[in-house]
Amino acid sequence: MPVAPLSPQEIEERLAGLPGWSLDAGRLTRSYRLASHFAATAMVVHVAQVQEELDHHSDLTLGYNTVSLAVQTHSAGGAVTEKDVELARRVEDLAPGHGAH
Template identity: 40%
Template sequence: MNEVQITESLKGLPGWTFEDNKLQKKYKFNDFPEAMAFLVRLSYEAENRNHHPEIFNCYNRVELALNTHDAGGKVTELDFDLARAAENIF
């Protein structure tokens, strides 16, 4: 996807940004178990797509970064699909 396509697609994903060739978002939860429940549910979505995000978790915070390694580290529709899945879980 080119930058125009990415920018247009981001309009449907509040809070997501495009930086360093990655889609990125920071989530905040009430506590650690809530953050972990989100990550467990997301892990099934990622595994079903054979598409695995970069994840950072510290207590009630989760940060996701998405790009497609098979596409040379570029953002593809697969990244947007997983971002939409994360939003549905959240």
């Protein structure tokens, strides 16, 4: 079943519950800083596991000690949907365990 685009107001409401996340060029985005490159790499693997579980995938960028995500729903024409919000929430849940902030 196709997933519906969120309205601008719905996106603002979802972002209010996702500190650190923002809407940038039509995608939900956040960058995290970690203690080391290895810690950042471990977080990327953990995010990838969640993305496979959800069958929903961000553009996931590993830096020296940073992990950055940008996500939109391609099957909804590139809109932001609840699937993107769900992924963001799942990443927020796992981030503290990696010392990401």
